[in-house]
Amino acid sequence: MYACIHAPGAGALAQSFSPHIEMVDAQTAVFSITPRQVPGLQRISRAAVAETAEAAILAARHLPGLTFIPPGEETNILGALSIDCLPPDPEIFQTLDLWGIRSLAELARLPENGLAERLGPRGLWMQKLARGALDRPLKPVALETTYEESMELDYSIKLIEPLMFLIGRFLHDLCARLDAQSLAAGAVQLTLNGKERLLRLPFPTRDVKFLLKLVQHDLEAHKPGESIDRLRLRIIPTDPRRVQHGLFTPAAPEPEKLELTLGKIRALVGQKNVKTPELRNTHRPGWSIGDSRLAFRYFRPPITARVEIEGGQPKHVSTRVCRGKIAKLSGPWRTSGDWWRADQWNRDEWDLGLPDGSLYRLYCDQGGWFVEGSYD
Amino acid sequence: MLSSVSLGWRIESAPDVLSTGAAECPRGRITEIIGPRSSGRTSFLQSILAASTRLGEFAVLVDATDSFDPCTAAAAGVALDKIIWIRCAGNVEHAMRAADLVIQSGGFGVVALDLAEAAESGLNRIPATTWFRWRRSVEATPTVLAVVANRPLTKSCSALLIEMKRKRAIFTGNLLRGAEYEIAPRKPIGKEGKALHCMAV
Numbered sequence: 001m002y003a004c005i006h007a008p009g010a011g012a013l014a015q016s017f018s019p020h021i022e023m024v025d026a027q028t029a030v031f032s033i034t035p036r037q038v039p040g041l042q043r044i045s046r047a048a049v050a051e052t053a054e055a056a057i058l059a060a061r062h063l064p065g066l067t068f069i070p071p072g073e074e075t076n077i078l079g080a081l082s083i084d085c086l087p088p089d090p091e092i093f094q095t096l097d098l099w100g101i102r103s104l105a106e107l108a109r110l111p112e113n114g115l116a117e118r119l120g121p122r123g124l125w126m127q128k129l130a131r132g133a134l135d136r137p138l139k140p141v142a143l144e145t146t147y148e149e150s151m152e153l154d155y156s157i158k159l160i161e162p163l164m165f166l167i168g169r170f171l172h173d174l175c176a177r178l179d180a181q182s183l184a185a186g187a188v189q190l191t192l193n194g195k196e197r198l199l200r201l202p203f204p205t206r207d208v209k210f211l212l213k214l215v216q217h218d219l220e221a222h223k224p225g226e227s228i229d230r231l232r233l234r235i236i237p238t239d240p241r242r243v244q245h246g247l248f249t250p251a252a253p254e255p256e257k258l259e260l261t262l263g264k265i266r267a268l269v270g271q272k273n274v275k276t277p278e279l280r281n282t283h284r285p286g287w288s289i290g291d292s293r294l295a296f297r298y299f300r301p302p303i304t305a306r307v308e309i310e311g312g313q314p315k316h317v318s319t320r321v322c323r324g325k326i327a328k329l330s331g332p333w334r335t336s337g338d339w340w341r342a343d344q345w346n347r348d349e350w351d352l353g354l355p356d357g358s359l360y361r362l363y364c365d366q367g368g369w370f371v372e373g374s375y376d
Numbered sequence: 377m378l379s380s381v382s383l384g385w386r387i388e389s390a391p392d393v394l395s396t397g398a399a400e401c402p403r404g405r406i407t408e409i410i411g412p413r414s415s416g417r418t419s420f421l422q423s424i425l426a427a428s429t430r431l432g433e434f435a436v437l438v439d440a441t442d443s444f445d446p447c448t449a450a451a452a453g454v455a456l457d458k459i460i461w462i463r464c465a466g467n468v469e470h471a472m473r474a475a476d477l478v479i480q481s482g483g484f485g486v487v488a489l490d491l492a493e494a495a496e497s498g499l500n501r502i503p504a505t506t507w508f509r510w511r512r513s514v515e516a517t518p519t520v521l522a523v524v525a526n527r528p529l530t531k532s533c534s535a536l537l538i539e540m541k542r543k544r545a546i547f548t549g550n551l552l553r554g555a556e557y558e559i560a561p562r563k564p565i566g567k568e569g570k571a572l573h574c575m576a577v
Contacts, residue, residue, distance in 0.1 A: 249432065258481060264477050265474045277459060278456060294555060297443040298442065358413045359414045376419065
């Protein structure tokens with residue numbers, strides 16, 4: 001059952017009945033209504049209730065007061081209206097005028113087949129409209145809602161725990177608001193004493209417990225360092241997550257659990273030390289797939305080496321991890337690049353084997369000699 | 377009819393395995409890979425990660441000494457987008473705590489803890505109970521917990537202990553062409569060793 005309000009400020013009036021309303025024009029709003037809500041429309045100057053949205057719109061626009069159209073009575077109630085009440089279509093209106101059709105009841109009575117032959121699908125559509133039988137879903141407008149809560153405290157907060165209590169309350173309210181609009185949080189913006197911190201979520205969610213834990217881990221990793229007087233929490237909304245599960249897809253960690261675990265690990269080892277490795281479009285050593293496919297282990301940072309040279313080639317190497325006469329040697333391999341940037345590289349590399357069988361990569365650049373790592 | 381369940385017996389079936397080219401690593405168990413530098417430990421670990429990520433599973437690498445090379449790992453067939461790399465900058469304690477959190481979280485095909493080249497002082501401070509706890513934690517999961525180290529650390533907690541040995545480096549003229557390693561299983565006893573050939577080019 002649909003209701004339509006045709007009055008100044010129809011949008012605001014309609015929102016007092018339902019959060020999902022369609023604005024047909026500036027003064028006409030249509031929405032879904034329950035029988036219990038119908039008496040509430042009596043205070044409105046022009047309103048109508050009907051089985052279909054289009055019938056309600058026609059009645060509200062052209063009949064005074066509150067019109068209630070019981071199912072099946074559409075033609076009787078709307079029939080007296082002139083065909084000018086229908087959406088304008090000069091060609092069809094001219095034809096109907098020639099036929100002597102003046103009211104919706106007359107149009108509704110015409111045989112469907114004959115009408116379709118002469119006026120096509122548009123004519124049939126207008127006849128359905130005249131009969132009040134044109135059923136269509138609502139096109140609800142997106143309401144502008146802010147997802148923000150703020151508070152100025154009488155007594156400043158020093159500890160994280162009482163702060164989490166307030167944040168929890170905010171999150172609870174905001175997530176309820178998101179739930180009502182079928183939205184989810186895409187990011188959380190927390191402002192403490194005017195200092196802003198944006199927490200981007202890896203997936204949209206409105207799980208209060210999960211968001212609260214995430215904010216807690218973030219606060220523990222980045223402590224405010226001062227007493228909190230002012231607090232503001234804003235949620236940036238986005239569409240909720242839709243996941244298609246498969247019977248044969250391999251097991252993967254639960255996203256919520258994984259994010260909390262990674263949050264704890266980030267707090268432990270640092271934000272930049274937890275990541276998914278990726279290769280870059282460059283020839284810089286260690287950044288892209290090179291020619292060598294032999295497994296390699298880096299010494300990060302590279303280890304300074306003392307190298308004895310004989311005939312232009314290294315003969316003996318000495319570092320804190322390895323020392324000895326070089327038994328086998330491959331190189332020099334000259335590489336350079338990014339000469340237009342401050343972090344350009346230009347170096348000679350050798351692969352070397354020591355008598356004990358261990359294999360290393362040695363390089364020489366402007367900074368001296370270094371052992372970069374070992375083949376393993 | 378009497379069934380083993382009604383009598384309270386638990387039938388210990390053979391664990392599911394993750395087959396790599398080099399060996400079969402039991403799921404829900406600890407696999408330990410030991411050996412000196414340039415003995416093929418990393419090659420073996422990469423083969424485990426590659427086998428797991430090829431199946432579409434997610435893996436975690438807890439890298440105690442920041443030694444992981446994504447380039448050679450990608451060349452070995454590891455799907456880097458399915459790996460979470462946790463760098464611990466030489467801090468063994470952080471590596472152990474991070475691995476603990478990951479194991480408790482669950483859902484990964486492989487959890488690899490790379491302790492090779494880690495400071496001996498840090499390794500000596502690892503409580504033996506940690507390995508027993510982890511053995512229990514991964515027991516009912518499809519996770520392969522792989523530990524790489526210079527020497528055995530997990531003692532009786534590992535189901536598979538593989539010692540990697542250097543065999544020879546293959547130099548052709550002025551070019552390092554590859555290396556040959558020996559895979560010597562020390563646990564379970566009685567398994568035969570294998571050779572692992574890794575070619576550089």
